[in-house]
Amino acid sequence: MSTDTSQSHQPAxxxxxxxxxGLDGVIEDTTEISQINPATNSLIYRGYPAEQLAxxxxxxxxxxxxxxxELPTPEQLSELTGHERENRELSRPLRDxxxxxxxxxxxxxxxxxxxSVVGAEDPTEEDPSPERNRDRSIVLLAKLPTxxxxxxxxxxxxxxxxxxPSLSLAQNFFRMYFGQVPADEVVRxxxxxxxxxxxHGFNASTFAARVVTSTLSDLYSAVAAAIGALKGxxxxxxxxxxxxxxxxxxxxxxxxxxxxxxxxDKVKVMGFGHRVYKSGDSxxxxxxxxxxxxxxxxxxxxxxxxxxxxxxxxxxxxxxPNVDYPTGLVYDxxxxxxASFTPIFxxxxxxxxxxxxxxxxxANAIIRPLSRYTGPTQRSVPA
Numbered sequence: 001m002s003t004d005t006s007q008s009h010q011p012a013x014x015x016x017x018x019x020x021x022g023l024d025g026v027i028e029d030t031t032e033i034s035q036i037n038p039a040t041n042s043l044i045y046r047g048y049p050a051e052q053l054a055x056x057x058x059x060x061x062x063x064x065x066x067x068x069x070e071l072p073t074p075e076q077l078s079e080l081t082g083h084e085r086e087n088r089e090l091s092r093p094l095r096d097x098x099x100x101x102x103x104x105x106x107x108x109x110x111x112x113x114x115x116s117v118v119g120a121e122d123p124t125e126e127d128p129s130p131e132r133n134r135d136r137s138i139v140l141l142a143k144l145p146t147x148x149x150x151x152x153x154x155x156x157x158x159x160x161x162x163x164x165p166s167l168s169l170a171q172n173f174f175r176m177y178f179g180q181v182p183a184d185e186v187v188r189x190x191x192x193x194x195x196x197x198x199x200h201g202f203n204a205s206t207f208a209a210r211v212v213t214s215t216l217s218d219l220y221s222a223v224a225a226a227i228g229a230l231k232g233x234x235x236x237x238x239x240x241x242x243x244x245x246x247x248x249x250x251x252x253x254x255x256x257x258x259x260x261x262x263x264x265d266k267v268k269v270m271g272f273g274h275r276v277y278k279s280g281d282s283x284x285x286x287x288x289x290x291x292x293x294x295x296x297x298x299x300x301x302x303x304x305x306x307x308x309x310x311x312x313x314x315x316x317x318x319x320x321p322n323v324d325y326p327t328g329l330v331y332d333x334x335x336x337x338x339a340s341f342t343p344i345f346x347x348x349x350x351x352x353x354x355x356x357x358x359x360x361x362x363a364n365a366i367i368r369p370l371s372r373y374t375g376p377t378q379r380s381v382p383a
Contacts, residue, residue: 087142088163108231119220137354149176199352205229241270242328252304271325
């Protein structure tokens with residue numbers, strides 16, 4: 001018997017019959033996790049501006065804040081990092097499964113499949129208690145970087161590198177992915193990107209996770225749904241598209257002609273505009289400061305095109321860059337493969353997803369909107 005007790009009839013009040021495609025402007029629920037403060041154009045995590053957190057805190061500290069509502073004490077941080085580091089290894093069946101997947105499948109397919117396997121391996125999967133779900137959140141935070149690195153290396157024909165529990169999450173990911181840990185400045189820049197990607201309100205993937213959670217399904221199913229939503233190029237794939245655009249443009253002198261053609265053909269220029277931010281994405285200034293990492297000669301051409309396109313888009317379309325614009329360039333210069341960009345996004349956003357899963361569970365109402373029927377009027381089946 002279905003337990004969906006939501007109304008199935010059309011609302012009687014005419015004021016309730018407005019259609020908001022894409023739920024644009026609709027407030028579906030309350031949240032204590034994050035907000036965009038229009039007065040300061042700041043992204044706020046549990047009351048703290050994300051840019052301030054990025055300037056002074058580690059990713060692990062920010063994860064604790066998003067999950068619990070407060071920054072950790074030294075003892076709490078030690079407990080979190082210890083738990084994360086001891087859960088980085090993948091089971092042999094999961095490693096074997098990742099290696100057996102086709103090289104042609106999208107890395108987000110690999111990540112989504114891996115989350116399902118981690119859930120299948122959890123004997124307490126159906127226990128929805130806050131304590132168990134917090135533990136699962138840390139486990140996924142620990143394992144997703146290992147999956148991303150393993151998948152990248154197997155596609156390159158390289159041997160997997162086991163996690164190193166003596167390293168931070170960011171350091172360990174670089175080691176598993178590239179085989180070495182870069183300079184502290186590069187690691188810190190990467191960590192800043194993770195902090196800025198960790199949470200962003202009721203975005204498409206987070207809302208997908210909340211919808212699944214609202215049915216009282218398990219945390220792993222909700223995260224798998226979120227990964228599926230993030231895979232879409234209008235959500236998580238934009239940072240990859242930014243780099244493809246910059247590579248297609250070439251030198252900065254080509255920007256004007258390229259943009260003329262793109263606008264004439266009504267091509268969506270990825271990395272610009274945002275449904276929520278109207279005066280510019282609040283995360284961009286913090287990430288734009290990472291431009292200093294792109295000063296070497298090998299990246300000079302893309303940096304020039306990046307800056308020229310940013311100016312031209314603002315002048316021609318009045319669109320500001322969103323978070324994916326600087327992040328795409330920075331990840332490219334760091335050497336990450338394009339196909340890894342969105343999985344890296346997921347590595348960070350799993351913090352926000354699982355925080356929202358916990359919040360949805362704590363005060364649940366099944367998410368079941370209505371629709372306006374526009375098909376044929378009722379008719380009889382022909383004899």
